[in-house]
Amino acid sequence: MSTLYLILVSYDIADPRRLRRVARTLEAVGDRLQKSVFECGLTPAGLQALRLRLRRIIDPAEDHILIQPVCRHCRRDMGWQGKPPSAACEPFWIV
Template identity: 35%
Template sequence: MKSFFLVCYDISDPKRLQKIAKVMEDFGVRVLYSVFECYLTFSEFEAMKREVESLMDPLEDRVRYYRLCESCSKPVIHLGYGKFVGASDEDTLII
């Protein structure tokens, strides 16, 4: 079963930032510069988290993972361009 995750990060070193962004692109869709939406199984989420954590410096960088329930991800409202990666685009409102 897949879940919707919102991943936000602040990486201080540009080289680490590039590496982490590349990992994130394998698992989700960039919706803002340092924010990704991911629709993943638990094992995919754990793999992503392990890869990110192996690259980051916990004393200088921050990464936050938000798991949103299906009913929480449905009211996501988009302004501007971009793509929502949730379970169903039918429930997505694009303004």
């Protein structure tokens, strides 16, 4: 069994069609935390595949995607102000 890593993905996509495609791609692999922020549990191979899929969708001259790994120590220190996401978004798969 491969280790899953917590990855935060946020994006700003200029075109509505590409925006929907990026959102659908991320919904398939992670949990939406905010409108353009996802939390994903991915293997290294899964992360590489996601990067490739997103690269094929976006226009690099207009769009921006931030893919940020989060270590388990940093995850413990993360906190929410305001309404936190649902418990379903909790990354129970971090080991």
